Amino acid sequence: MAEIGPNTRLRVSPYYEATVKDGVTAFSPYNRMLMPVSYGDPDAEYERLMNAASQWDVAVQRQVEIRGSDAARLVQIVSVRDLSSISVNQGMYIPMCDHRGVLINDPVVLKLAEEHFWLSIADNNVLMWVRAIASERGLRVDINEPEVSPMAVQGPKAEDVVAAIFGDWVREIRFFWFADAEIDGIPLILARSGYSTQGGFEFYLMDGARGVDLWNIVREAGLPWGIGPGYPYPTERIEGGLLSFGGDTDDLTNPFEVRLGKYVDLDLDDDVIGIKALRAINSEGATRQLLGVVLDNQPRHPGHPVWYEVHKDGSKVGHMTNGVWSFRRRTMIGFVLVSTDVHVGDRVEVLRNGKRDAGTICDLPFPK
C-alpha cells in the first residue's frame, strides 16, 4: 500500500472533511473522485451494515443530467432496457452498451420531469459518451454534470433513521422511486435505493457547500440505531450478487454474461446503441457467465487486486473477478466469470500467487 490524497485530477467530495473526521483510512478513485473504502475496522463496518445502519459517502456516483425536448429519446438511445413505462419520480437500473453490445456502464436513470433525467453512474466517463451520441445524432439536449453528490444510508435500520429525519412519509417511498426533500434548508432528492441488498436510501445532495452539515444530521439522527461510517461493502454486495461495473466486467463483457439479460429489451428500435449486436449475441448464446465460488477453508486475506485464472479439470475456464472474506462461511468467496461449460457444484481451482486454491461453484446470489 502507498499513499493517496486529493489532487486536481481527483476531486474532493462534499463529505470529505466529515469522513476524515470519522477516521477514513483508505480511498479508491472512482469517477475522478475519492471514495472512502475503509475506516479501519472492517468487522464493525460489516456488522453495522448487516444489523444496524451504515452511512456512506458515495458522492463518486456522479449524475449525468440530460434536459431538453430530445432528452427522453436520448436516454432510450443509450439504454438497452425499455424505458417507455418510466414515471416522473421513478428510477430504473439500466445497462448501457456500446455498439458492440459491450457494457460501458450500469447507472440508475432518474426521471425528474418529462424532459429532465439523471443518469446516476458507475465508474466511467458517461458524460462524454452521452455528449458524443447526442452531437453525432443532432439531438436537442443539454448535458451536464450537476453539483449533486449522493450519500447513502443502508442496513435494516436505515428506514428508521431516515424516517426520524424526514417523517414517516418516507416509509411509503417504493423501491427505486424518489421524492424531493429538505432538511435544515439543505435541498436534496431522497430515493429508496443503494448499492447493497440490505435496503436503504440515497440522499442526492444538491448543495455541495452543505455536505458536512448533511453528514452530521444523518450521523446524529442515526445514533439510536447504531449508525456509523461505512461504504459499499464488498462482502455484502458479493454475497448479494451485485455486479461491480469495471471490477467484474472487462472490455468484452455483454449484459447476458453478467446476469443482466432481464434488463435487455431486444425489440427496442435499431437506433438504440448496441441492440443489434445484442440480438446477434443472444441468438448465438453467450459464451461466459457470472457465478459464485466458495473456496475451501481459505484463511482471511485482503482480497484480489487482480483477476485470477480459474481452472476446471486442468484447463482454464475463466477468471475470478473478486475475492472477499465471508463472515458467514469463514472462508474466501467471490464471483467467477467463466465458460458456460461450468456448472453449479463443479469443483474448480483458482490460480493465485503461484498457488491453486480449490473451491466449489455456486449460484448467485450466494445461498444464505
Added chain:
Amino acid sequence: MAEIGPNTRLRVSPYYEATVKDGVTAFSPYNRMLMPVSYGDPDAEYERLMNAASQWDVAVQRQVEIRGSDAARLVQIVSVRDLSSISVNQGMYIPMCDHRGVLINDPVVLKLAEEHFWLSIADNNVLMWVRAIASERGLRVDINEPEVSPMAVQGPKAEDVVAAIFGDWVREIRFFWFADAEIDGIPLILARSGYSTQGGFEFYLMDGARGVDLWNIVREAGLPWGIGPGYPYPTERIEGGLLSFGGDTDDLTNPFEVRLGKYVDLDLDDDVIGIKALRAINSEGATRQLLGVVLDNQPRHPGHPVWYEVHKDGSKVGHMTNGVWSFRRRTMIGFVLVSTDVHVGDRVEVLRNGKRDAGTICDLPFPK
C-alpha cells in the same frame, strides 16, 4: 492522506513490482491504473531529472490503437491538428476536442504504418470516445487498447543512458519520432519524447510480462549517469509550461485558452470534431488564458489539491490550477487560468485556506 493499492478497477503496471522495490511511497490514479508519484525524497527526484537521468513508470499513458482502411481518416476526425503531413515512425502532439471545441485529451499520435496508429493518451476514456465516433460514422476500423506500457527516461543524461543500451544510432532519432527496438528479447518502440522539458526517451514496452526485466536493464545501464526512480515531476513540467490535461483544464477549456492554439488548424474539414465550434470561439476570442504566477516568499507546502480562486483588484479573475515549490525561486509557483484582462506583471491574490497569497503574473514557460 490515506492508503491506496491496486484493485480490480485499478490496474497494475508491468513495472509495479520494480517500483515497489525502488521504494514508491505514493500513487495517483490515471487511466484506471496506478502511477507512482513519489519515492519519498522529492529533492533528490528533482535533482536527478534536472542534472542526471530519471526513470519513470508511465504505463498509465495507455495506447488507443486504430487500424484499418479508415484509420487515417478517423484519426484526423478526432484531432483538431492537421495530420496530413505525418510520416510513418513520426509522432505528433494533438489536441482532441468534443463537438463544443472543449479539450477531451491531448495525446501524442504515433503513425506505425499507413493504416495503423496509436493515440498515446492522457487521463480519459479515449478508447470509448473513438469507438463511439467510428461506430456512429460507420468507419472501417478496429480499435483496441493493446498491451503496450511506456516507461520514460528523462533528463540531460537520458540520451547517454539510452545509447548505452541500444547503441549510438538512437542519438539520430528526432524529437517525437520513433523506431522499433529490442533488448534482451524484449520488443519495444523507442521514441524521443516524454512529459518533461529536459529531453529523453519513452520505451513503449510491447510485452507486459517483461516489465520488471526492462526496468532493471535501464536501471543498471543508467547507474554511471546517476539514474534513479522518478515520475513526471510537477515543478519541472510547470516551470517548463507543460499542460496537464484534467489537472489544468476543466469541462469548458478550449485549446485557445491553454496555449494550444498553434496546434489547431481551423481550415480542416467540417467533419473534424469540434472544428466548427473552434472557428466560432476563435472569431469571438477566448475569454480565458493560461499564465504563470510567482507567489511572494511563500514557504514550501505540499501543493494545491484543488483549484484556488485568483483575485485582481479585489475581483475574481480565475483560478490557480496547480501550485509547486520552485527550487530556483525558493517560493511557490503555479499556473493560473484567468481572464484575458490579466497581464504579465499584474499583482494578484490567491485565496487558499482562508488566506490571501499575493503574487505576480508571469509568462509561460517560467523565465529561467
